Amino acid sequence: MELSAQKLPIHKHPLYPSTRFLFARCEGCRVKGHIYGGYSCNESDCYNNAKDGGWFHKECGESPSEINHPSHPQHPLTFNARTGYKDCHLCGRSVRSGYCCAIRHFIIDMAFVRTNEAPLMDPCKICKSRIDEGYPYECLTCKDVFHLDCVNQSREVNHSSHSKNAEKTCILCGIESQHVLYHCSKCNFSICIYCERNPxxxxxEHTKTHRHKLSLLSRRVSFTCNVCGMLGDRSPYSCIQCSFLVHRECIDLPCVININRHDHRVSLTDHIGRRGNMKCGVCHQSVNQYCGGYTSSTCPDFVVHSSCPTKHRVWDGIELEGIPEEEVIPPFEVVGDNLIQHFSHENHILRLESDGKTRCEACQCDFVLHETCANLPRKKRLPFRNIQFKLYAPRMDSHEAFECYACKTMFSGFRYVAYRMSIDVRCGTFSELESYDFHDHPLYYSYKKMLQSCGACPQGGEVLQDMLSCDDCDFELDFRCFNLPRVVKHKDDKPPLSLCYGEDANGKYWCDICEGETNPKHWFYTCSHSGVTLRVQCVLGDFSFLMPRRMIEYRRRRYYRFEVVPNNHCSRPFCACCQSRCIGPFFLKISNPEIIYICSKGCLENKKARGQI
Incomplete structure (x- = not known):
């Protein structure tokens, strides 16, 4: 059955009917709970700006544009999707959408209209969940508060899904026993309050999921979901004649989508079949070839569990079925033999040169582009957000610097941009499922809820949440270390320096630049010819990816304007913040109006230096 969009007064975009099972916050009444048979918005902005996506209860989506309410019998109340976060006259909560009287400026929260309850931020004594909507009951002696529905809840219920195999967690949704459950001790059968209220x-019936009607099997049973291929332990929907079992969350999944782990569209299939790589591109667990999943027609080896795009929020929220693919705009036009017209430099023709001594504009230089940088796609999906990033090329007269979201490096070249997030082209070209010279296993992007230390940085280095992780061993790597050049030319050494990925050595290593001790277990640079060892920070510093000999503008917490100066003079200047000689290959020169020097990013942002800059 094909579902068409409906323009409803509650939302600025058309809403689509959905049979998805969700535990989410309704964008209409703002009440969090089970949503089934509601409405969804197919716009990326709504999906990404809302914590739970653009979902609405069926009742909220179909709310009338005008109502008569007993709290304000004088005039009808008109629905307003944007109240300006004014306070509800009944519950006092600041509301985004509600029913308003233009004559008396009277506003009622939409949640109050739907539930006839008002909010209080306290936990209910019965169900243990917070009362973030609704008028509660309160005991004047002990000050305990109770949901209105919990107080009026029947002590016993007869439920249509009662069977004889269950446990003390809810048989339908798996909610643990910290919430009050309805329990049958004879059958050891339990359901939670939420499933009793909204079973x-x-x-x-959803023909895109399965051609026959699906029936709820309300019992604890181990099964493999035919849609996502993952294990389940309770209450699947089933088709007896086809031996088909499915998680209720896997019903009505989007058919064609984009995810931030792949450059091409992926499509839902009911049978994956045998492929070259049988690991999910999102969770990296094995996939079942006999079940469904998302696959890419462009990259046949890429496969994703059906449930992973919505579970891990790597989907941009847009169902693309029936929407033609966006035309790919190439970054340059070939205008002759070894001649191109690049979008970042439209005034002149660029010629391909074999001389590798010049620096690339995408990673800092006079206007020269590496061949690989010239081929960077103008639009790309990156794992840092579930939206599309666009390649931004600064103008020749613009010397703006920024901090890369992934590696925290100051950078002034090409970058991928989405919203206010900037990713430099080195982090933007990271690809999963590759083998690397410094590690035996593939590395995957992972966002850590707890801050992690990088396995290559010196102890006490900056701990980050955006990391590269190995699924086979306990190894974490930040993006700054991942992007370190494998070979670098240093001014004090004629042979190039090579990056060493740590050594198990008992002796002490010393940096030949700062003369400080170097931990051999962490990464460092070395010269095989002379045997010198140098710290990564001493070789590269914090300003190696800023355009040298230019005035750079940088905004972070405050506005800075400085010149990037090569540290190749006979004497090294003193840093105005740490009062030490500038060690790195570049330092900053600031006139304000006296000339001062800054040796590192930390010193630039140090509170002591702010008064002088």
Whole structure:
């Protein structure tokens, strides 16, 4: 059955009917709970700006544009999707959408209209969940508060999904026993308050998921979901004649989508089949070839579990079925033999040169482009956000610097941009499922809830949440270390320096630049000819990816303007912040109006230096 979009007064975009099972916050009434048979918005902005995506209860989506309410019998109330976060006259909560009287400036929260309850931020004594909507009951002696529904809840219920195999967690949704459950001790059968109030339907018809009607099997049973290939332990929907079992969350999944782990569209299939790589491109666990999943027609080896795009929020929220693919705009036009017209430099023709001594504009230089940088796609999906990034090339007269979101490096070349997030082209070209010279296993992007230390940095280095992780061993690497050049030319050494990925050595290593001790277990630079060892920070510093000999503008917490100066003079200047000689290959020169020098990013942002800059 094909579902068409409906323009409803509650939302600025058309809304699509959905049979998805969700535990989310309704964008209409702002009440969090089970949503089934509601409405969804197919716009990326709504999906990404809302914590739980653009979902609405069926009742909220179909709310009338005008109502008569007993709290304000004088005039009808008109629905307003944008109240300007004014306070509800009944519950006092600041509301985004509600029913308003233009004559008396009277506003009612939409959640109050739907539930006839008002909010209080305290946990209910019965269900243990916070009362973030609704008028509660309060005991005047002990000050305990209770949901209105919890107080009026029946001590016993007869439920249509009662069977004889269950446990003390809810048989339908798996909620643990810290919430009050309805329990049958004879059958050891339990359901939670949420499922009793809003029970899942006993049958579901959705031909895109399965051609026959699906029936709820309300019992604890181990099964493999035919849609996502993952294990389940309770209450699947089933088709007896086809031996088809499915998680209720896997019903009505989007058919064609974009995810931030792949450059091409992926499509839902009911049978993956045998492929070259049988690991999910999102969770990296094995996939079942006999079940469904998302696959790419452009890259046949790429496969994703059906449930992973919505579970891990790597999807941009847009169903692309029936929407033609966006035309790919190439970064340059070939205008002759070894001649191109690049979008970043439209005034002149660029000629391909074999001389590798010049520096690339995408990673800092006079206007020269590496061949690989000239081929960078103008639009790309990156794992840092579930939206599309666009390649931004600064103008020749613009010397703006920024901090890369991934590696925290100051950078002034090409970058990928989405919203206010900037990713330098080195982090933007990272690809998963590759083998590397410094590690035996593939590395995957992972966002850590707890801050992690990089396995290559010196102890006490900056701990980050955006990391590269190995699934086979306990190894974490930040993007700054991942992007370190494998070979670098240093002014004090004629032979090039090579990056060493740590050594198990008992002796002490000393940096030949700062003369400080170097931990051999962490990464460092060395010269095989002379045997010198040098710290990464001493070789590269913090300003190696800023355009030298230019006035750079940089904004972070405050506005800075400085010149990037090569540190190749006979004497090294003193840093105005740390009062030490500038060690790195570049330092900053600031006139304000006296000339001062800054040796590192930390000194630039240090509070002591701010008064002098």
């Amino acid at each position: 899942p339907p006993l049958t579901v």
